Amino acid sequence: MIHPVKAGDNLSTLAKRYGTTVNALMEANPQIKNADLIYTGDTLKIPGAKDGFDAAPGRKGPNLTGGMENPSSVSGPDSSGEGTKGPKGSPFDIAKSHLGKNAGSLKKEGSGVGADMEDWVPNNVNCANFVSAVLEQAGQISNKQHDNSVMGLMRKLDADPNFKRVSLKDAKPGDVVSMKVGSGEHVVMFAGWKNGKPQFIGSNNVNPDGSQRISYSSMNYPIMAVHQYRG
Known part of the structure; x- marks a missing residue:
């Protein structure tokens, strides 16, 4: 997951929001040299964030055959x-x-x-x-x-x-x-x-x-x- 940095964001609040840690955020984003300094407009990789399940893609077309199975x-x-x-x-x-x-x-x-x-x-x-x-x-x-x-x-x-x-x-x-x-x-x-x-x-x-x-x-x-x- 990618997070665009907004005014007021910091690693501590982002770690809490996404269920990760400051250390994990820094490891995922080696461009960050100071844990207390991130810049509005930058983008951060969020480690450990799960994809939401929206449903499998559509089934139309020759490459999309097969559906959900148990x-x-x-x-x-x-x-x-x-x-x-x-x-x-x-x-x-x-x-x-x-x-x-x-x-x-x-x-x-x-x-x-x-x-x-x-x-x-x-x-x-x-x-x-x-x-x-x-x-x-x-x-x-x-x-x-x-x-x-x-x-x-x-x-x-x-x-x-x-x-x-x-x-x-x-x-x-x-x-x-x-x-x-x-x-x-x-x-x-x-x-x-x-x-x-x-x-x-x-x-x-x-x-x-x-x-x-x-x-x-x-x-x-x-x-x-x-x-x-x-x-």
Whole structure:
């Protein structure tokens, strides 16, 4: 989220308004050198702000097929076939290679997925940051298409002719799965079927402190979109 600085704004009041901290605001906006000095007319990145769920985009057009699904109502075979691949490799294999890593630690790695993740994103909201970086490493999207919000990434994949929306029952490992979670969103990658139920891999809030770790999950949230690479 971007906030245009207005007269009377300061980091302390903005942190309280958006449910974050002054330190997090400064980390997200390295141009700020003095916590007590921000300028009217500047724009600030707001870390940790959740996207509001307005509803999935319209369904018109060849690239917007598929609607909201509930994973509990969909079943499939334990074998999901070969996953999608980009010019540089399989996003599922790339994501799987980072299983067990904390998002905060992964972002400090100087190469690969960690290098493509943006450091300023708080460690409890890295889901789109991680998925975007994996897609970049697989060569399925460009750096300009990287997005740290679920809805933003959805819009960019909808606009990319190399991606098509598919139904969950037709998903392949590595497909991007965007979900509605309460008043916000979460994005992961399809990881196959287990006992007839869909499995996912991504940056999930599984640590005791609420921060994220790359892990498998069998989530049961309503699905907004499944994007499959067809490039």
